[in-house]
Amino acid sequence: MKEKKDTRVVVGMSGGVDSSVTALLLKQQGYDVVGIFMKNWDDTDENGVCTATEDFEDVVRVCNQLDIPYYAVNFEKQYWNKVFTYFLDEYKAGRTPNPDVMCNKEIKFKAFLEHALSLGADYLATGHYAQVREVNGTYEMIRGVDDNKDQTYFLNQLSQDVLAKVMFPLGHLPKKEVRRIAKEHDLATATKKDSTGICFIGERNFKEFLSEYLPAQPGKMTTLSGVVKGNHEGLMYYTIGQRQGLGIGGAGDPWFVVGKNLKENILYVDQGFHNELLYSDALVATDLNWISGQPITEEFSCTAKFRYRQTDSKVTVTPIDDNKVKVTFHESERAITPGQSVVFYDGEVCLGGGTIDEIFKNETYVDYVG
Amino acid sequence: MNPIYLDHAATTPMDPEVTKEMLPIFEVYGNPSSIHSFGRKARQLLDQSRRIAASSIHANEKDIVFTSGGTEADNIAMIGTAHANQHKGKHIITTVIEHHATLHTAEYLEKQGFKVTYLPVEENGQIELESFKAALTDETILVSIMAVNNETGVIQPIQEIADIVKDHQAYFHTDAVQAYGLLDLNVNEISIDLLSVSSHKINGPKGIGFLYIREGVLVEALQHGGQQERKRRPGTENVAGIIGFAKAIQIAQQKREERINTYQAYKQSFVETLEQEAINFFVNGEWEKTIPSTINISFPGTNVESLLTNFDLAGIAASSGSACTAGSVEPSHVLSAMYGSENERTTNSIRFSFGLANNQDQIIEAAKRVASIVKRLVK
Numbered sequence: 001m002k003e004k005k006d007t008r009v010v011v012g013m014s015g016g017v018d019s020s021v022t023a024l025l026l027k028q029q030g031y032d033v034v035g036i037f038m039k040n041w042d043d044t045d046e047n048g049v050c051t052a053t054e055d056f057e058d059v060v061r062v063c064n065q066l067d068i069p070y071y072a073v074n075f076e077k078q079y080w081n082k083v084f085t086y087f088l089d090e091y092k093a094g095r096t097p098n099p100d101v102m103c104n105k106e107i108k109f110k111a112f113l114e115h116a117l118s119l120g121a122d123y124l125a126t127g128h129y130a131q132v133r134e135v136n137g138t139y140e141m142i143r144g145v146d147d148n149k150d151q152t153y154f155l156n157q158l159s160q161d162v163l164a165k166v167m168f169p170l171g172h173l174p175k176k177e178v179r180r181i182a183k184e185h186d187l188a189t190a191t192k193k194d195s196t197g198i199c200f201i202g203e204r205n206f207k208e209f210l211s212e213y214l215p216a217q218p219g220k221m222t223t224l225s226g227v228v229k230g231n232h233e234g235l236m237y238y239t240i241g242q243r244q245g246l247g248i249g250g251a252g253d254p255w256f257v258v259g260k261n262l263k264e265n266i267l268y269v270d271q272g273f274h275n276e277l278l279y280s281d282a283l284v285a286t287d288l289n290w291i292s293g294q295p296i297t298e299e300f301s302c303t304a305k306f307r308y309r310q311t312d313s314k315v316t317v318t319p320i321d322d323n324k325v326k327v328t329f330h331e332s333e334r335a336i337t338p339g340q341s342v343v344f345y346d347g348e349v350c351l352g353g354g355t356i357d358e359i360f361k362n363e364t365y366v367d368y369v370g
Numbered sequence: 371m372n373p374i375y376l377d378h379a380a381t382t383p384m385d386p387e388v389t390k391e392m393l394p395i396f397e398v399y400g401n402p403s404s405i406h407s408f409g410r411k412a413r414q415l416l417d418q419s420r421r422i423a424a425s426s427i428h429a430n431e432k433d434i435v436f437t438s439g440g441t442e443a444d445n446i447a448m449i450g451t452a453h454a455n456q457h458k459g460k461h462i463i464t465t466v467i468e469h470h471a472t473l474h475t476a477e478y479l480e481k482q483g484f485k486v487t488y489l490p491v492e493e494n495g496q497i498e499l500e501s502f503k504a505a506l507t508d509e510t511i512l513v514s515i516m517a518v519n520n521e522t523g524v525i526q527p528i529q530e531i532a533d534i535v536k537d538h539q540a541y542f543h544t545d546a547v548q549a550y551g552l553l554d555l556n557v558n559e560i561s562i563d564l565l566s567v568s569s570h571k572i573n574g575p576k577g578i579g580f581l582y583i584r585e586g587v588l589v590e591a592l593q594h595g596g597q598q599e600r601k602r603r604p605g606t607e608n609v610a611g612i613i614g615f616a617k618a619i620q621i622a623q624q625k626r627e628e629r630i631n632t633y634q635a636y637k638q639s640f641v642e643t644l645e646q647e648a649i650n651f652f653v654n655g656e657w658e659k660t661i662p663s664t665i666n667i668s669f670p671g672t673n674v675e676s677l678l679t680n681f682d683l684a685g686i687a688a689s690s691g692s693a694c695t696a697g698s699v700e701p702s703h704v705l706s707a708m709y710g711s712e713n714e715r716t717t718n719s720i721r722f723s724f725g726l727a728n729n730q731d732q733i734i735e736a737a738k739r740v741a742s743i744v745k746r747l748v749k
Contacts, residue, residue: 034683039698052698071679074699118747119679 002122004030009123009167010116011035012108013062013070015055018127018170020062020189021178025169026125027066034119035063035070038112040079040103041200051202061188075111082106084200088213091236094262094370095339098154098355099198105157113165123167130155130350131171132163139163141291141350146174153308156343156353160293207237219265221246224258224277224368232267235260240369241278241335260370268368277368279332280361285342285354286324292351295322303345306336306356312345325354332361338369371685374736378571378725379520379548379664380689384614385573385726391617392575395610402607403598412609419616423580426619427565428556435581435599436612440547440568441471443581444514446603447543447564448475450589451512452484458539459509465489465497466707469520472545473703476514485509491707495524495655503534510540517549521691521704521721522655523664525553532561541587547571547579551622552630552661563587569611573726574618578611633662636724636733640665643734647741650748654705654719664723666691666705668715671748675699677720680743686736688720 011023013035027033037052037059044050056072063070083102090097108126116124128151129144139160144150158166170178182190195202201209210216216234223229229248232238237245238257246269248255258277259268270277283306290296296319303312304327314330327342336359343353359366375383395415400408402416417431424431437443452462464476466488476486487505489497497515506513513535517528528544535542543564546555551572557565565582569575583589583602595604622629644651644667654666669677674690681688691702701716709715724733 036679042698050698069682071675071682073675073679115676118676119683 005032007123008032008034008119008121009125010119010121012112012124012126013037013059014127014195015058015062015189015192016127016195017182017187017189017192018129018178018194020058020127020187021181022125022127022169023062023066023068024181024185024187026167027068033066033068034121035059035066035068036112036116037070037072038108039072039074040076040083040107042076043200043202058189058192065185065187073112073115075107078111079103079107079200090339091210091214093339094235094260096239096337097339098341099200100154101157101341103199104154109155109158109162109166113162117165123165125167125169127170128155128168129170129175130168132166132168138292142171142348143345143350144168144171148309149175152345152350153305153341153343153353156291156341156350157287157289158291159289160291163291207233210236217265219267221248221267221269223270224268229255229269235262235265235267235370238267240337243273259366259368261368262370274334278334280329280336280359280366280369281332282326282328282360282363283336283342283356284320284324284326284358284360286357288323288325288352288354290352295319296325302351305343305345306333307340315344317344324357336369371739373685373687374732374739375687375727376722376724376736377687377689378727379523379721379723381570381576382573382725383727384575385618385621387621388574388614388617392610392614395613398609402609403596412607415613416607416609419612422616422619423567424582426550426555426623427582428558429582430585432600433583433585435583435602436607436615437579437581437603438577438608439570439579440469440545440566442603443566443568443579444469444471444543444545445475446581446589446592447566447583448472448512448514449479449592450602451541451543451564451587452479452482454588454590455511455541456484459507459511460484461487461507461509462512462514463487463489463502463505463510463540464514465491465516465526467491467495467519467521467704468514468516469545469547472514472516489515493708494659495519495522495704495708496526496659497531499527499530499534502531506534506538506540508539510538512543513540514543514545516545516547517553517555518546518661518664519655519704520548521702522666522708523548523660523721523723524655525549525659525661528562529560536561548664549661551619552626552633552663554626557582557584564589569615569618572618572622575611575614578608578615580615630662633724636728636730637662637665639730639733640722640724640737643737644741647738647745649741649744651744652715654708654715663725664721666719666721668719669744669748670714670718672718672744673699674717674720676747677718677743680747681720681740684739684743686739686743688722690720 009031013019037056039052087097087099113124129149130152131142133140143152221230221232242257246255253272255269258270299318301316304315316328318326338356340356341353342356344351359369400412402413420431420434423434480486518525541563545566547568550567563584568579591602598604652668691704705716
């Protein structure tokens with residue numbers, strides 16, 4: 001075992017408070033810490049202003065406070081090919097993609113990890129709220145202790161090889177404590193606002209952004225039985241269970257998106273948060289990753305999340321083939337959305353996850369969800 | 371690992387003699403413009419320094435304007451002459467390989483209505499004289515061409531350029547920031563009208579430089595204030611900086627031959643060691659046409675980002691013309707001009723520049739570290 005001072009840890013630094021504290025903690029523990037800023041998207045505006053430049057400035061300031069070297073690396077090309085293309089393809093297919101999951105899988109813990117290793121790093125550390133535990137030579141990924149910040153949902157595609165090389169120094173801390181540490185050490189990013197939304201869209205209007213890349217095809221908004229309730233601006237702008245932005249007034253319960261008909265370009269809507277049409281009792285997931293590295297051969301029960309920050313639900317997982325499982329819910333679930341991740345847990349341990357592909361109700365394929 | 375500094379084209383360490391010369395000056399606090407004894411003491415030192423600067427290029431001391439550095443000198447030379455001479459025409463000629471201090475100033479002048487021709491360069495890194503001649507028109511008021519390129523170290527044919535401009539109304543400005551100290555720049559022999567120099571590139575302090583303005587050249591000041599620098603660059607003088615700069619100039623003059631030989635030897639051993647280590651590399655630009663202190667090397671199968679990060683972590687300080695700020699890699703504009711923007715040399719080339727901070731052992735050690743990193747990255 002190398003001594004800490006001879007153990008090089010590359011920290012992926014975004015210019016935010018989480019990665020700043022990550023670097024600080026590792027430095028305090030005595031590691032040979034190197035900060036690297038990753039640029040995945042060119043958002044230079046018409047005035048030549050780019051948020052990446054500002055963020056990198058913050059990385060520089062924090063690294064200088066910590067007296068660690070800092071560098072930058074560009075993965076715009078890889079990000080475009082592996083993440084953004086997938087993102088657009090999913091929207092084209094009428095689904096709701098999860099670019100953060102893909103970014104972790106293809107960029108942060110693949111291209112970036114390789115870059116870190118090429119710099120002689122022993123480990124890559126990030127500010128994710130998750131924990132890694134080694135049990136008899138096998139790595140487990142454990143939820144972050146801060147329930148509200150736990151990010152294992154987005155990390156569900158990580159493999160044993162990756163977990164052997166990563167550190168999540170914030171996993172055992174509540175977010176509040178991370179802020180406190182940052183303030184205590186007067187880090188330049190201590191009071192910087194957390195970034196929200198999808199990284200490449202940032203604070204911009206989502207519809208506007210998407211319309212730059214995909215032509216919007218407005219169409220009819222109807223009930224499942226065909227009653228026209230208005231017009232939609234393009235199916236890609238809506239997600240299952242959405243209430244906002246439908247523009248349907250009148251008496252009775254509020255209206256919700258319950259499905260999409262891609263072929264006929266129809267957005268299905270109906271009334272009531274708890275509308276029956278929004279509920280399902282099983283799904284089929286693909287693109288599966290089991291963190292243990294062991295394929296699933298037998299049916300088992302566990303808990304699952306279908307969206308980030310949702311509370312866990314009890315499910316039974318039944319293998320269909322190598323890369324496909326059926327997930328049966330113990331109680332019916334609202335607004336399961338194709339394209340999102342389903343992530344499995346055994347207590348605090350994240351078992352892995354996959355992409356929600358098809359949805360079922362009473363053993364019947366729910367075709368209107370899209 | 372002990373760091374080795376191979377980035378003297380970016381900036382140089384101060385010569386200990388310069389530091390020694392400057393320290394007592396901080397106690398000379400008079401304002402050189404004041405009429406009392408305190409002021410006169412400072413003015414005396416200033417005058418001596420101006421004479422040293424002038425004689426280094428065989429100029430008259432009245433023609434030396436101290437500036438904050440090379441960038442400001444380039445700005446005054448270009449904007450100042452463009453504004454003062456626009457009645458004669460609004461055409462400017464420069465090259466695509468200039469330093470950004472010149473290029474961005476040219477772009478600024480374009481926005482103000484001046485027309486700028488950016489001359490291309492040949493694969494050897496030099497401009498082609500025939501195309502330069504062809505670009506000159508009756509409207510041309512300024513030609514701004516660097517003496518030595520900062521990325522490749524390639525020397526431009528400024529004697530020939532000056533001879534062509536001599537009989538033309540246009541002024542000839544040369545950014546001599548990289549050339550000064552190693553090349554013989556004699557404004558009597560080479561018909562240069564404006565010449566920019568920076569102190570921190572020749573082992574002097576930062577924040578000081580000069581612009582030579584040949585007597586009679588019309589230049590409008592960019593800033594307004596007092597009488598300093600004969601109104602061409604008003605503002606209380608950076609006395610200590612100027613004194614240090616003058617000392618660095620003196621040393622550079624005295625040791626020029628010695629430095630040329632030493633740096634040439636460094637460059638030779640550096641390349642020889644890389645060859646012995648059997649890595650694949652190309653030297654950018656024509657070797658015989660470069661100054662002794664700078665070499666630009668392409669390492670096929672690598673990229674600037676990985677190279678520079680790895681080099682620094684291994685204690686090798688070098689740089690590249692490819693700007694990589696905040697993770698955006700802009701291919702080198704100089705190498706793009708030489709080899710085409712699609713050529714991979716524009717994104718896998720590193721500039722190594724030798725100088726006062728080096729010794730022979732370091733050069734060999736540095737080349738070995740570079741070779742081992744390149745081997746690791748290309749495998």
